[in-house]
Amino acid sequence: MAVMTYREALNQALREEMHRDDRVFLIGEEVGLYEGAYKVTQGLLKEFGSKRVVDTPIAESGFTGVGIGAAMIGLRPVVEMMTFNFALLALDQIVNSAAKMYYMSGGQYHIPIVIRGPGGPAHQLAAQHSQSMESYFYHVPGLKVVRPSTPADAKGLLKSSIRDDNPVIFIESETLYAMKGEVPEDPDFLIPLGQAIVRREGTDVTVVAYMGMMYRALEAAEELATEGISVEIVDPRTLRPMDTDTIVGSVRKTHRAVVVEAGAGFAGMGSEIAAFITEQAFDDLDAPVERVTGASAPMPYARNLERAKMPSKEKIIEAIRNVCDAGGS
Amino acid sequence: MAQNVVTNVATKDGAGRALGVGPDVARQLLRDMMLIRRFEEKAAEAYALGKIGGFLHLSIGEEAVAAGATSVLRPNDYAISTYREHGHCLAKGSDPRRVMAELFGRRDGLSKGKGGSMHLFDRSRNFLGGHAIVGAHLPLATGVGFAIKYQGGDQVVVCYFGDGAVPEGEFHESMNLAALWKLPVIYLCENNRYAMGTSLERALAETEIWKFGRAYNMACEPVDGMDVLAIREVVGRAVERARAERAPTLIEARTYRYRGHSMRDPAGAVYRTKEEVEREKLRDPIGLFRNRVTRAGVLTAADLRALEKDVNDLVDEAVVFADASPEPPVEWLLADVFKED
Numbered sequence: 001m002a003v004m005t006y007r008e009a010l011n012q013a014l015r016e017e018m019h020r021d022d023r024v025f026l027i028g029e030e031v032g033l034y035e036g037a038y039k040v041t042q043g044l045l046k047e048f049g050s051k052r053v054v055d056t057p058i059a060e061s062g063f064t065g066v067g068i069g070a071a072m073i074g075l076r077p078v079v080e081m082m083t084f085n086f087a088l089l090a091l092d093q094i095v096n097s098a099a100k101m102y103y104m105s106g107g108q109y110h111i112p113i114v115i116r117g118p119g120g121p122a123h124q125l126a127a128q129h130s131q132s133m134e135s136y137f138y139h140v141p142g143l144k145v146v147r148p149s150t151p152a153d154a155k156g157l158l159k160s161s162i163r164d165d166n167p168v169i170f171i172e173s174e175t176l177y178a179m180k181g182e183v184p185e186d187p188d189f190l191i192p193l194g195q196a197i198v199r200r201e202g203t204d205v206t207v208v209a210y211m212g213m214m215y216r217a218l219e220a221a222e223e224l225a226t227e228g229i230s231v232e233i234v235d236p237r238t239l240r241p242m243d244t245d246t247i248v249g250s251v252r253k254t255h256r257a258v259v260v261e262a263g264a265g266f267a268g269m270g271s272e273i274a275a276f277i278t279e280q281a282f283d284d285l286d287a288p289v290e291r292v293t294g295a296s297a298p299m300p301y302a303r304n305l306e307r308a309k310m311p312s313k314e315k316i317i318e319a320i321r322n323v324c325d326a327g328g329s
Numbered sequence: 330m331a332q333n334v335v336t337n338v339a340t341k342d343g344a345g346r347a348l349g350v351g352p353d354v355a356r357q358l359l360r361d362m363m364l365i366r367r368f369e370e371k372a373a374e375a376y377a378l379g380k381i382g383g384f385l386h387l388s389i390g391e392e393a394v395a396a397g398a399t400s401v402l403r404p405n406d407y408a409i410s411t412y413r414e415h416g417h418c419l420a421k422g423s424d425p426r427r428v429m430a431e432l433f434g435r436r437d438g439l440s441k442g443k444g445g446s447m448h449l450f451d452r453s454r455n456f457l458g459g460h461a462i463v464g465a466h467l468p469l470a471t472g473v474g475f476a477i478k479y480q481g482g483d484q485v486v487v488c489y490f491g492d493g494a495v496p497e498g499e500f501h502e503s504m505n506l507a508a509l510w511k512l513p514v515i516y517l518c519e520n521n522r523y524a525m526g527t528s529l530e531r532a533l534a535e536t537e538i539w540k541f542g543r544a545y546n547m548a549c550e551p552v553d554g555m556d557v558l559a560i561r562e563v564v565g566r567a568v569e570r571a572r573a574e575r576a577p578t579l580i581e582a583r584t585y586r587y588r589g590h591s592m593r594d595p596a597g598a599v600y601r602t603k604e605e606v607e608r609e610k611l612r613d614p615i616g617l618f619r620n621r622v623t624r625a626g627v628l629t630a631a632d633l634r635a636l637e638k639d640v641n642d643l644v645d646e647a648v649v650f651a652d653a654s655p656e657p658p659v660e661w662l663l664a665d666v667f668k669e670d
Contacts, residue, residue, distance in 0.1 A: 025479070051479065057509070062502030065468020070476035072457055072469065073407070096462050097469060103665045105450035105458060106441030110668040141666050165668040 002185050007177040009151040010040045010116075013158040014078065016187045018048055021076060024162060027054040027063055028080030028117075037082045038118060038177055064090035064115065068097045068167075071111045078162060084119030084133040084171055091136065098167040099142030114161045116170035120147075120211055121262050121310060123175065127298035130306075132263030137169040138240040144168045144193055145239040147210045151181035153237055156191030164193060173211050196243035198250065202232035205320050206250040208273050209260040210235050213311060217260050220316040229324055239269060247273065248280045255286040256323040260311050265293030287326035290319040348625040349558060354400065355622045356636065358557050361396035362615045363640045365416040368425055371644050372415070372432055372446075376592050380652070381432045385446050386413040390555075390587040393614035394519050395420040397560030398487055401568050407455045407477075407486040409470045412447035413519075413586075414459035417489050423451045425643055426650035435654035442657040443665070457486075463524075464497030466490070467516070471503045474512030478575055485513045485571040487564070493524025495538055504545040504579065513571035515564060516579045519554065525590045526600035542579035554584030555614040558621075585609040 004012070018024050030037050032045040032055040045053040056063040060081070067077035081087045087094065094115065102110045119133040138145040144166055148154040154172065161168040199214060200221055209217040214235050221231035234250050236242055251257045257277050259270035270291035277289050292311040300306055348355065369387045376385050388395070391413075399408070399420035410417040418428055423439060431438030432446050439451050447461040457473065460466035470488030477484050494500050495518065507514045518538050522529050529536045542549025548570060552563040560582060567578035587610060589597035597606070622628040628636075 057505065059502040059506065061499055062468045062471070062506055065465065065499065065503075066472035066475050066506060069409075069457075069469035069472020069474075070479070071472075073473055073476045073480075075476045075479060092462055092465055093468065097460070097465060101458075102668055104440060104444045104448040105452075106439065106443050107665040107668075108440070108450050108452040109458070144667075165670070 001182045003180055004151055004183050005177065006151040006154050006179045006181070007038065007040055009155040009183045010158055010172065011042055013155045014041065014044060015047065017159055017162040018044070018052060020187070023074060023076045024078060025052040025054060025075060026078050026080065027056060027067055029056055029058055029082045031055060031080050036080070038174065041080065060086050060089035061093055064093040065097065067113050068093060068111055071113045072101070072109050076112045076162065078114045078116060081115060081117035083129060084117050085129055085131065087115065087133065094137070094143070094167070094169070095140050099140045103142060110165050111167050112165045114168045114170055116158070117172060118174045118177070119171040120173045121299060124301055124303060124306060126301040130299040132261070132294065134171055134239055135263055135268055142167065143240065146170045146193060146237065147239055148172065148237060149176070149211050149214050149235050151179065152183045153191060155183050156189055157193065157237065160190045160193050175212055191237070193238045194241040194243055195238065196234050196236045196246035198232060198246070199235050200231065200233040202230035202254065204230045204254055205256040205258060205323055206232045206234060206247070206254045207258045207260060207316070207320065208234050208236065208247055210237065211262070213260040213262050216311065216313050217316055220313050220320065224317060224320060229320065231320060244276050244280065248277060251277050251281045252284045255284055257285070257289045258292060258316070258319045258323055259289065260292045260316055262294050262310060264296045265291055266296060268293055287323040290323050292316050292319045348621060348627050352627050355627045356632070358396050358400055359615070359618055359622065360636055360640060361399065361420045362392040362557065362618065363636060364425065364643065365392040365395060365419050366615060367640050367644045368419060368429070368647065369415060371648055372429070373592065375433070375648065381446065382434065383445055384412065385432070385592045386590065387588045388413050388416045388586060390609065390613070391519055391521060391584045392416055393557040393560055394489070394517065394554050394582045394584055397557040398517055398564040400561050401565040402485070402487065405455060406484050407457055407473050408489070409457040409466050409473065409486060410459055410489040411466065411491060412459055412461040413491065414449055414489070415446070418449045418451060418456050418459070421451065421454045421456045423449070423454050423456060425647040429647035429651040430654045433651040433654065434656065435651055436657040437650070437654040441661065464490070464494040464499040467494065467499050467503035470514050471507050471512060474507060474514035474577070475510065477513055483572050485515060485568050487515045487517055489517050489519060491524065492518060492520040492522065492529055492538060495541065496532055504541065504547060507577040508545040508547040511575045512577055513575050514577045515567045515571060516577065517564065518579070518581045519584050520581050521584050521586045523590070523600065528600065539579055539581035547577055547579050549579040551581045551583060554582030555612045555617065557614055557618050
């Protein structure tokens, strides 16, 4: 184990996988000479050269398509989106080319590609640079979607994503890059895609949350512990495929569930999680599943409005109290 | 710096003049063009009978491009195309029976019946698919060129697309990246003058499509898309350039589709005149080439009859095969969504 930042953990994952497999290459805007807009690819150009760390002009659809085409004939590209906001320019390539190629070719051409970069709400970046993007992707059959909340997860899940034979959307967060944590240094340290983790054990209510919202839920749980409410927190880590067993198992134990998501709620991750909890564990529930979501508005710039847009610790606490007050156990 | 190569390939025809290709090549070119036409005529019949569903885009009139271009490729070179790709796939050597079965949506189709007319893929022939979002496969072709260079191979990739893709951003992104990185890609535009019903003049500020290559410092030239030998010559030059210099080329093949955009636009009559279509048919690529090979004495009338019979038999077999092939089992619905380890 070593203590490192989330950013360093990602960097280490890239470096290790590039050493392990020379078919792996990085491509994107500012990944080489500039060493990454957020420095995730620091030092990699020097170490691997410009053949394997490829700077591109600003042409998201073009270079994402280049990655997919290269994957068709045997390479394993890691495409960096400077931020996932720009991935919308490549959405057709991701949805119509990457996600469907294996299926529509009758299993002849698989696309082992990772498309990674930061996404989700950041600090005062306003409407176009601060938004949750995962819902655009996890709806699509053929894509895997990862949202790693800790440095160790960032490393273990990125390595698994690079070794996966399918397109993986790997969304990091600007707000977590500097976070430090313990990370295994074993080059074969992997976290399988599709495995949730219980971040905090509890008995009264299950809270499902990831990334920044997971940390906010932890704060809420600590506060409620002083009142005798025991909160279990489950972090899905991979949104698709989702580890429904771990989430439903937790709900069967606690009989109550709250889902927290940063994105606007309508048809969001919370809707899906609430739906499968209800389908699979209805008889175990003592209260309807509650959702705490971002407000249904673009992200405002002003600090106070931005705060109001996001799920707060107070809103999470209120939702947990609601489900605990409803019905008896 | 890539050179701009501009060549006007005049069709210098006439009895007694050397054809420039021997009987084997001539037979192969003619066979491929005739196969594509016969295959698509039969596909149109099958569509009318309800055996083929969805969209069916025919390339009748445009066969010389696929036949001429493929004739200068090696088997391990790559080709990638649009939704009007039956001809490119057949020319690359795919089994007509499996192509027809795919159109019929049957289990023995190239893509197991999951792709249909617009999504033919054949890994055994390095045919990288029919792609049906206009312009979207140009970046894929660019990526294939990137990977060839990365892997140190000497293959090339031919990317077929229509004039309708030229106004798309992905055309320009691809041109730029391929020229910037010197990739072995041949961008082969089949300019049939209509993007669905929108004529070139209504879509492009510069209607001489090959000239866009100049903007990207890329070798570029136009070619008569109805002259299979001219296409062979121009694409052959581009292939050499790609292999020797790892440099891309933009080629504009001026061709024409006799049929409508798809079977749902059977005559293509709203946006062009009957006279125009009839005039274009006078430069029919198959008819012209048949005349040339016989006048040059490279193939005899008996050769042509034999060829015609072979092609007709092959297509008849393809229809019988497709008809006999079962529908894909329902269990296949959820197969091939993800590749498992």
